[in-house]
């Protein structure tokens with residue numbers, strides 16, 4: 001009954017808003033009561049969580065807003081309650097079908113009238129949903145961003161405007177964000193003509209730069225900013241230096257401490273996920289979870305974990321979005337993540353129930369190298385792209401292979417990546433037959449490409465800087481997200497606030513190196529870390545880079561030196577490096593002071609030996625790297641067959657060929673010659689979706705070669 005009264009009351013939103021503002025001075029309490037009642041009567045919750053009320057109020061009042069709060073903080077209510085309070089329909093834009101389905105079902109479960117239109121639904125279902133929207137029967141309409149590009153859809157929305165627009169996972173809109181989606185970029189433009197409708201953008205992960213970008217791109221007007229709740233008081237963040245080869249054992253050891261399971265372990269590759277899962281299975285109920293597994297397998301692993309039938313899930317980043325398991329005690333990272341934003345989101349899956357939990361990050365200096373390897377591969381240097389652009393005529397088009405021969409000194413892998421990047425940034429148009437022509441961004445691509453490349457490097461720099469921070473780990477995270485309302489109190493439980501017993505005094509070799517560092521900085525502005533390391537090697541040739549880094553950290557913790565990130569440009573490449581500067585305490589430090597410096601991790605001499613051994617191994621298994629065709633025993637005929645098939649498929653679908661499968665995948669197919677579905681899934685770059693789509697065709701070609 002009361003529920004009816006509320007929705008009737010709020011359905012006539014325009015008169016309601018007028019009424020609210022006319023009721024001064026009791027307007028506030030009235031509006032306040034409305035959102036309170038919606039919380040209770042429609043959602044069945046007694047209390048707002050921190051910040052929810054202020055946000056709901058501002059949005060219900062018609063302000064544009066940007067909400068940045070961690071996963072699980074309750075952002076959905078921040079558009080759902082104001083949407084209902086304003087009456088009429090709220091248009092919700094969300095990037096993933098799975099997220100849309102989940103939200104719509106939750107809302108329907110609460111008796112809220114919610115519908116959705118996305119690629120997973122039939123044409124008829126979608127039409128019926130849209131008709132319901134036009135008949136004002138819906139309170140929420142969920143769509144994926146692509147929908148706004150469907151001819152007529154945005155026009156119809158403009159003619160029948162919603163009373164609120166919510167853009168969920170709004171970081172996807174920014175190319176500085178860690179999960180950029182090209183379709184999201186156009187949302188702001190496609191919402192033109194809806195200026196009368198307030199917009200609320202929500203995300204769990206946005207740095208100050210991304211926040212600004214979201215506001216600009218969505219053209220938010222004088223938005224209210226709500227950036228809150230990044231402190232997780234029950235989460236102890238611990239970083240552990242460990243060589244890649246030792247990590248499976250180290251994780252086993254760390255998870256064996258009391259109360260460390262259930263646990264999620266994030267692994268950098270599918271192969272590593274399998275390897276670690278196998279290791280952990282000796283002691284725990286552990287399984288791997290990654291994109292190379294068939295959907296039913298993945299689902300059963302996930303379900304077993306949710307039902308506490310598994311202790312540990314070892315996953316690639318494919319796992320976790322929308323996962324709401326309250327009692328995860330540990331989230332462990334088996335390698336350095338690519339960004340602080342991604343890292344924070346992943347550790348946020350621990351301790352949702354508020355009980356003590358841990359985030360363990362295993363890393364070493366070599367992780368940076370691995371990331372750089374991928375970065376170089378995925379983002380070829382600008383001069384390579386420029387060179388290719390020179391081969392593309394301003395008018396008319398050129399066939400791919402003709403372009404290849406024009407720029408024959410570019411290796412095939414870099415060529416393919418360069419084409420993809422140029423296409424993505426609008427410099428090129430590529431049709432199904434791989435005819436390449438100048439695109440709308442012919443003149444302007446460089447800026448956006450370099451911006452994206454630079455921001456990826458910047459994210460890596462921030463992540464690396466995080467590993468060597470000397471202050472409270474939790475405070476660093478809070479600062480990273482620009483949460484200005486935070487208390488700024490140290491957490492007291494991270495590895496910086498409460499160092500483990502592994503802290504010890506420096507040994508002889510370390511002291512010698514430390515005084516060498518201080519001596520070489522004497523009288524100079526600043527020095528690059530790499531240069532200092534070279535100098536140290538002259539005296540202690542066996543010292544590993546990791547051991548050297550630990551000494552630097554110790555000096556920096558004692559405020560003898562300061563470490564800062566810096567960069568320079570060489571041959572069009574941005575090269576970033578760290579600089580060390582001597583502080584005044586460092587100038588005064590005498591040998592006696594150095595003896596009492598505290599340092600973490602293994603002793604310098606033995607770590608040197610281990611690192612050398614491990615380094616060779618890393619190089620050899622550099623994940624997913626394949627020899628170029630000329631050097632391998634690939635049959636050129638099969639490669640040509642695969643390319644012909646890909647071309648036919650591209651024409652059928654009207655997309656560039658590399659959107660079907662990349663050359664690298666074709667080469668891998670030639671090398672592996674898979675003969676069944678499982679073997680196909682093991683080919684790097686092929687996942688269940690592609691196997692389902694093309695598996696049969698591919699096997700026909702590859703299996704007959706055996």
Ligand code: ADP
Nearest residue numbers: 045047048049069070071072073074075076077
């Ligand atoms: P986010 O989008 O920020 O990740 P959700 O909106 O999905 O988080 O909310 C996470 C969970 O918290 C959901 O199960 C939701 O029902 C619950 N929740 C949100 N707000 C409240 C509240 N005020 N009282 C109780 N539960 C809430």
Ligand code: MG
Nearest residue numbers: 072075076168
């Ligand atoms: Mg959400």
